[in-house]
Amino acid sequence: MLDALSALVTETVGDAARGWDVAGEIPLDVLRGLGAKGVLCAEAHPEFGGLGLSGTDNGALTAHTGALCSSLRSVMTSQGMAAWTVRRFGDKAQRVEYLGRLTDGELAAVAFSEPGAGSDLAAMSTRIRRDGGEIVVDGTKTWITVAAYADWIVVFGRYEGGGAVALVPATAPGVKVTRVPDPLGCRAAGHATVELDGVRLPEEHLLAVTGLPVVMMTTIALTYGRLSVAWGCVGILRACVEAVARHAGQREQFGKPLLQHQLVARHLAELYAAERTATFACEQASRAWDTGSPEQVPASVLAKHVAAGNAARGAASALQVLASSAATGGHVVERAYRDAKLMEVIEGSNEICQLILAEHAASTAG
Ligand SMILES: Cc1cc2nc3c(=O)[nH]c(=O)nc-3n(C[C@H](O)[C@H](O)[C@H](O)COP(=O)(O)OP(=O)(O)OC[C@H]3O[C@@H](n4cnc5c(N)ncnc54)[C@H](O)[C@@H]3O)c2cc1C
Incomplete structure (x- = not known):
C-alpha cells in the first residue's frame, strides 16, 4: 500500500510545489482529494475509515511527501496529529464521528500556541468551560498550520482543574x-x-475530560507531531541530496564537474550522512511508536531534534553548492533552506528538545 500511496502523492503534486510555494496556497480540492483517500492521516484505523498504516510506513509516506512539498507535508502532519488526538482522547462515538470526517476529506488544524505561550505551553490561557449542555471556548491561538483551510480547529485549553480539547468548527460563530x-x-x-x-x-x-494537566496532553499530541516533522525533515534532506548530486555532477567549473572538487564533494558526503542519521533516528522512534514502547516519547524528541538540525544545516549546504542556480523563489533547494529553518522552531524548538533530552539523559544515566 505504501508504494501506491507514494505514487498518488507524486502524481498529485506533479510539478506544482514551486507554484504553490510562490502563491502561498495549495488548491483546496487537492487537499480534500488527498484527505478523502485517507492519505493525510494514513494511520487512522480502518474501523474509522482510515488506511491503518503503521507508524513506520506513515513515516516513509511523510518523508516522501516532505521531499516533494513541505507545505503539503505540514498539512499531513496537522491532519495526522488531529486524528491521533481524537483517537487518544475521544470516546468511541467521538472517534466514529470525527475520524470518519477526517478520513472523508474534511481538514483539521491543531492549536496549542498562543501569543503568551509558545515554548512554554503550560502558560496557555485559552479556557474551555461547560455552560448547561454546552461548552464555551475563549482564547487566541497563533501560527496554526492549516487553519486557513481547516473545517475543524482542534483547540487545546484549560478546563476545570486540568486540560481538555475542543473540536471547533472553523465556521462556528465567534471564530475568526x-x-x-x-x-x-x-x-x-x-x-x-x-x-x-x-x-x-x-x-x-x-474531548478528554481526564483531569490531565494541559501540558501533559500537549506532550501526548506532540509525540505524533514531532515524529511526523522529523520524517518531513528526512524528506527535505533527500531532496537536497538529489539536487546536489545532480547539479554537482553536471556543472563544470575550473575544467571539471563541481563534484570533482573535494571541498564540494565534502558537502555531498555530509548531506548524505545527515540524511542517513536522521532516517535512522526516525526509524528507531517509529518502531517504538508502533510497539507502544514508553521510549516513543524521548525517541520522537531525539528524532525531531536530529532531523531538524540536520535538515537546516543540510539545506544551507545544498544552497551553497547550487549557488545562483537555486537562488530564486520556489526552487526546491531554496524552499528547503527556508522550510528547514522553521523545523528548528516548531514542535519543540531546538532548545526545548535539548532540555527534554537532557532531562531524559539525567533520569536514565547510571
Ligand atoms: C511555520 C510554523 C508553524 C507552526 N504551526 C503551529 C501549529 O500548527 N500549531 C501550534 O499550536 N503552533 C504552531 N506554531 C507555533 C510554534 O509551535 C511556536 O512558534 C514554537 O513553539 C516556539 O514558540 P515561539 O515562537 O513563541 O518562541 P518562544 O517560545 O518565544 O521562544 C523564542 C526562542 O527562545 C527559546 N527558548 C524559549 N524558552 C527557552 C528555555 N526555557 N530555554 C532555552 N531556550 C528557550 C526558543 O527555543 C526560541 O529559540 C508554528 C510556528 C511556525 C513558525
Missing part, C-alpha cells in the same frame, strides 16, 4: 481566522491566527 502574512517557509501550509470569542458548542465537541 486570519492568515499569517508572508511566512518564511512552508508558505502554502495555511498558517493563521485563530481568535475564539465565546464560541458555544454542543458538549459532544469536548
Whole structure:
C-alpha cells in the first residue's frame, strides 16, 4: 500500500510545489482529494475509515511527501496529529464521528500556541468551560498550520482543574481566522491566527475530560507531531541530496564537474550522512511508536531534534553548492533552506528538545 500511496502523492503534486510555494496556497480540492483517500492521516484505523498504516510506513509516506512539498507535508502532519488526538482522547462515538470526517476529506488544524505561550505551553490561557449542555471556548491561538483551510480547529485549553480539547468548527460563530502574512517557509501550509470569542458548542465537541494537566496532553499530541516533522525533515534532506548530486555532477567549473572538487564533494558526503542519521533516528522512534514502547516519547524528541538540525544545516549546504542556480523563489533547494529553518522552531524548538533530552539523559544515566 505504501508504494501506491507514494505514487498518488507524486502524481498529485506533479510539478506544482514551486507554484504553490510562490502563491502561498495549495488548491483546496487537492487537499480534500488527498484527505478523502485517507492519505493525510494514513494511520487512522480502518474501523474509522482510515488506511491503518503503521507508524513506520506513515513515516516513509511523510518523508516522501516532505521531499516533494513541505507545505503539503505540514498539512499531513496537522491532519495526522488531529486524528491521533481524537483517537487518544475521544470516546468511541467521538472517534466514529470525527475520524470518519477526517478520513472523508474534511481538514483539521491543531492549536496549542498562543501569543503568551509558545515554548512554554503550560502558560496557555485559552479556557474551555461547560455552560448547561454546552461548552464555551475563549482564547487566541497563533501560527496554526492549516487553519486557513481547516473545517475543524482542534483547540487545546484549560478546563476545570486540568486540560481538555475542543473540536471547533472553523465556521462556528465567534471564530475568526486570519492568515499569517508572508511566512518564511512552508508558505502554502495555511498558517493563521485563530481568535475564539465565546464560541458555544454542543458538549459532544469536548474531548478528554481526564483531569490531565494541559501540558501533559500537549506532550501526548506532540509525540505524533514531532515524529511526523522529523520524517518531513528526512524528506527535505533527500531532496537536497538529489539536487546536489545532480547539479554537482553536471556543472563544470575550473575544467571539471563541481563534484570533482573535494571541498564540494565534502558537502555531498555530509548531506548524505545527515540524511542517513536522521532516517535512522526516525526509524528507531517509529518502531517504538508502533510497539507502544514508553521510549516513543524521548525517541520522537531525539528524532525531531536530529532531523531538524540536520535538515537546516543540510539545506544551507545544498544552497551553497547550487549557488545562483537555486537562488530564486520556489526552487526546491531554496524552499528547503527556508522550510528547514522553521523545523528548528516548531514542535519543540531546538532548545526545548535539548532540555527534554537532557532531562531524559539525567533520569536514565547510571
Ligand atoms: C511555520 C510554523 C508553524 C507552526 N504551526 C503551529 C501549529 O500548527 N500549531 C501550534 O499550536 N503552533 C504552531 N506554531 C507555533 C510554534 O509551535 C511556536 O512558534 C514554537 O513553539 C516556539 O514558540 P515561539 O515562537 O513563541 O518562541 P518562544 O517560545 O518565544 O521562544 C523564542 C526562542 O527562545 C527559546 N527558548 C524559549 N524558552 C527557552 C528555555 N526555557 N530555554 C532555552 N531556550 C528557550 C526558543 O527555543 C526560541 O529559540 C508554528 C510556528 C511556525 C513558525
